[in-house]
Amino acid sequence: MSTPETVDRVLLTAAVVMIVVAGLLLLIRIRRGPSMLDRAIALDVSAALIIAGLGAKSAFSRDPYYFPIMMVLAFLGFTGSVGIARFIAVRDRPTPQETKEGTE
Template sequence: MSASDVVSISTMIALIMLFIAMLISVVRVVIGPTLADRVLALDLLTVLAMGFVGAFAIRTGLMLYLDIAISLALLGFLATVAFARYMLSRLRDEETLP
């Protein structure tokens, strides 16, 4: 078994495991009982997507995909900050209600 075979098999296993984790995260987004659970699941989904893109970059040998993973990380960070600000404003609104 050559090194390329080992890399091919290990990246395939990683892609399958990341895909299963993504499905579980999507389930948590859909049935999450609170908004915080949904935000955390979306953040996890972003991290898993970055791992998926990274494993795909290793599998194909095209390092261009790493730029996509970096952009996805920035987008995920901005989305998390936006959700946190929304939750903070929602909490402030609840405090001002009589």
């Protein structure tokens, strides 16, 4: 194995270790919360970590097979984030009665 290949493997291994550590910290954030928005953001980041893991696997095996899967997961993660944000925005919107009370 040549020096560039060794450096490549070491960097990919370090990237996978960092992804695993980030996943463990993400599980802690999902469990602790404290709000629903924190958990929603953590789930969105989990989609990004899955994509990063697939990218590392693809680079490790030098196989471009996972790129379309990564694109689909990125699209699903984006639409899920937008849906959650819209749900939280509607849920947290003040009612007309609350708005009236705040102006008096």
